[in-house]
Amino acid sequence: MLNGLMMDAPLTLMDVLDYGAQVHPKAEVVSATVEGGVHRQNYRQTRRRVARLAHALVAQGVKPGDRVATIAWNTYRHLELYYAIAGIGAVCHTINPRLPADQMAYIVNHADDTLIFFDTTFTPLITGLRDQFPAHTRYVAMTDRAHMPEGDDLLCYEELLGGQPEHYDWPTLDENTACALCYTSGTTGNPKGALYSHRSCLLQALFALAGSNGVFRVGDRILPVVPMFHVNAWGLPYAAPLTGCSLIMPGAALDGASLFDVMDREEVTGAWGVPTVWMGLLTEMKQRGRKPGRLRQVLIGGSAPPRSMLRAFENDYGIEAMQGWGMTEMNPTGSMGILVEGEDQLPLEERLDIKSSAGRRLFGVRMKLVDDDGREVPQDGQAVGELYVKGPTVISAYFNNEEATAKAFDKDGWFATGDMASLTEDGTLHIVDRAKDLIKSGGEWISSIDLENLAAAHPDVAECAVIGVPHPKWDERPLLIVVPRPGSEPDKQALLDHMAGEIAKWQLPDDVLFVDELPHTATGKVSKRHLRDRFGGHLADAG
Incomplete structure (x- = not known):
């Protein structure tokens, strides 16, 4: 085989920030701060502060391959850590502060973090868990001296940067060098670590740009509501500098009113986040009777909207909504719900038919469907199987976890997602359900997602979930659990009648329960495991 005569230039993340600083110097990072107020700096200023931070990390003894953890909101300092840690060849280990204490202690020890950078919001968390973390781990409060929490051994972020040079001779790294570490939420068993490379993160950003059909435009102002502690904020910290988009960092306030205000004030054009966030924003827009000034697009991921x-x-508001699907193990996006080839001219309901899918697969992400016997099923839009994925942005193993790796990959290296799905010839993905959430009733499968979408369309429903619970005759039956919209008093039969026109009678939930709130996982998804634990016996005495 004849090889091409090309330069061997590695794909690394510092090239992304260098590009943004040189080509898009007017684009800025606008950040709500933990201390209060708003901080502004452009990409050139960001690059200078990243260089100072890199010097500070080396001065603290951080070496290539070391894991440096963050427990922080979406802020400019967190963005600086992304680039400085990766730039010196170390690994940025983002920690979800919403994890249960035992899981957090597990991942800090499993990752063996050298330093933990934390926003002062999380000082009580750090104080309460330090005894369970490695003895050698040191702690940096992400603030200035005036706002430092108590603790003689705590380091101050701004003091570490003080006096450091604004230029750093970045090492030439192999593009497969690890740069980021993110753990799954651990709904069953201990969390599992996904260790990403420079190459995978940069390719993920490029693949998302290629598949987003003009979502990113020079001068746009993008708000990552998706946390930076969750799969690199879906790649936005890398996609934005590449495209000349400003990053608007919301900090800790993610309620509907706060998001509306920052979007309005900062002229945000696009925002990415999970459905629970957008429920709050829609409620706020309805109360104010308008959308935030320039908002034209939202991406909804994490779970099906x-x-x-x-x-x-x-x-109602003329805002383009699109769905994205992916997983932590995919770094993370696998498909995006864009409209192509004139589909934007279709009537609204036909457009929604398309957008209700998980979207078309991104370039670089290969997909196949497998039945219970391990045989591949057709991609005809009808056949359903477990979805397997493969590609340069998909992990090839879990970090230091051979047992979990052996269970998750087939003999050819394909990753088993645990999602039941169908695929069309044009690469459109339809997620039927998580394999563990499908309901098998009398030998027939029922999709909890389909039932949830029907129930959520009722005006009295704020949030809902469907679980399968044991039934003495049918093995399992669906149970609908609803959080009513404030000020409403939904009627059980009216809700079932609302759903009945769209599905077969045998698919209707056997009962509807009303609750004040649903339990959520650390990443904002409804925790069906907790719902099954609480309501699993609800139909045990049914005839």
């Missing part, structure tokens, strides 16, 4: 949410954004 109800069709009613997509319709509200597009029909």
Whole structure:
């Protein structure tokens, strides 16, 4: 085989920030701060502070391959850590502060973190867990001296940067060098670590740009509501500098009113986040009777949005809503729900038919469907199987976890997602359900996602979930659990009648329960495991 005569230039993340600083110097990072107020700096200023931080990390003894943890909100300092840690060849280990204490202690020890940088919001968390963390781990409060918490051994972020040079001779790294570490939420067993390379992170950003059909434009102002502690904020910290988009960092306040205000004030054009966030924003927009000034697009990921949410954004406020699907193990995006080839001219309901899918697969992400016997099923839009993925942005193993790796990959290296899905010839992905959430009733499968989407369209429903619970006759039956919209008093039968016109009678939930709130995982998804634990016996005496 004849090789091409090309320069061997590695793909590394510092090239992303260098590019943004040189080519898009007017783009800025606007950040709500933990101390209060708003901080502004452009990409050139960001690059200078990243260089100072890199010098500080080396001065603290951080070596290539060391894991440096963050427990922080979406802020400019967190963005600086992303680039400085990776730039010196170390690994940025982002920690979800919403994890249970035992899981947090597990991942800090499993990662063997050298330093932990934390926003002062999380001082009590650090104080309460330090005895369970490695003895050699040191701690940096991400603030200035005036706002330092108590603790003689705590280091101050701004003091570490003080006096450091604004230029750093970045090492030439192999593009497969690890740069970021993110753990799954650990809904069953201990969390599992996904260790990403420079190459995978940069390719993920490029693949998302290629598949987003003009979502990113020079001068746009993008707000990552998705946390930076969750799969690199879906790649936005890398995609934005590449495209000349400003990053608007919301800090800790993610309620509907706060998001509306920052979007309005900072002229945000696009925002990415999970459905629970957009529920709050839609409620706020309805109360104010308008959308935030320039907002034109939202991406909804993490879990499937109800069709009613997509319709509200597009029909009521003229905001393009698109769905993205992926997993921590995929770094993370596998498909995006864009419209192509004139589909934007279709009637609203036909557009929503397309957007209610998980979207078309991104370039670089290969997909196949497998049945219970391990045989590949057709990609005809009808056949359903477990979804397997493969590609340069998908992990090839879990970090220091051979047992979990052996369970998750087939003999050819394909990753088993645990999602039941169908695929069309044009690469459109339809997620039927998580394999563990499908309901098998009398030998027939029922999708909890389909039932949730129907129920969520009722005007009295704020949030809902469907679980399968044991039944003495049918093995399992669906149970609908609803959080009513404030000020409403939904009627059980009216809700079931609302759903009945769209599905077969045998698919209807056997009962509806109303609760004040649903339990959520650390990443904002509804925790069906907790719902099954609480309500699993609800139909045990049914006839």
